[in-house]
Amino acid sequence: MTGADLEKQVCLNENCPNYRKRNVGHIIKKGYNAKGNQMFKCKTCGTRFPETKGTVFYNRHLTEKQIILICKLLVEKNGIRAIERIMEIHRDTVSSIIEDLAQHAREVSDFLITNVGLSQIEIDEMWSFVKKSKRKLNKEMLDQTNLVTAGYTLPSNQKQSST
Numbered sequence: 001m002t003g004a005d006l007e008k009q010v011c012l013n014e015n016c017p018n019y020r021k022r023n024v025g026h027i028i029k030k031g032y033n034a035k036g037n038q039m040f041k042c043k044t045c046g047t048r049f050p051e052t053k054g055t056v057f058y059n060r061h062l063t064e065k066q067i068i069l070i071c072k073l074l075v076e077k078n079g080i081r082a083i084e085r086i087m088e089i090h091r092d093t094v095s096s097i098i099e100d101l102a103q104h105a106r107e108v109s110d111f112l113i114t115n116v117g118l119s120q121i122e123i124d125e126m127w128s129f130v131k132k133s134k135r136k137l138n139k140e141m142l143d144q145t146n147l148v149t150a151g152y153t154l155p156s157n158q159k160q161s162s163t
């Protein structure tokens, strides 16, 4: 096994001077957890943590599962209020998660396709819904989401499919 990419790991301790910084050389491999997953350690603050695959899926408030569920709900065109109701998570939290997702659109798309099994079409629907429903997206977020959906064209047979 090639192991987790060291350079992809970031320290998620907010009080750490190297919080979320990449390639600063402060992250080292440090043993394994009970499940046998590679663990890492931030040399700066001493925090030990598991592999941060899709960094955006590690959140202070929500589990990876919950964030994946939010993505799935977005694919099905559930707005922030609907997600708030379904998951009983405050809309501000949902909203900040969506912003976070958009900011890391490429990483999120890869993760959802590879690890969750969503299709490219579903991913595109998710981003276009996010863009439509979320006017607060800043330019960087829009650029990110455009990057991952740009160049995607619907196969001609689907364009013509009758209604």
Ligand SMILES: [Zn+2]
Binding pocket: 011, 012, 013, 016, 017, 018, 019, 042, 043, 044, 045, 046, 047
């Ligand atoms: Zn740290």
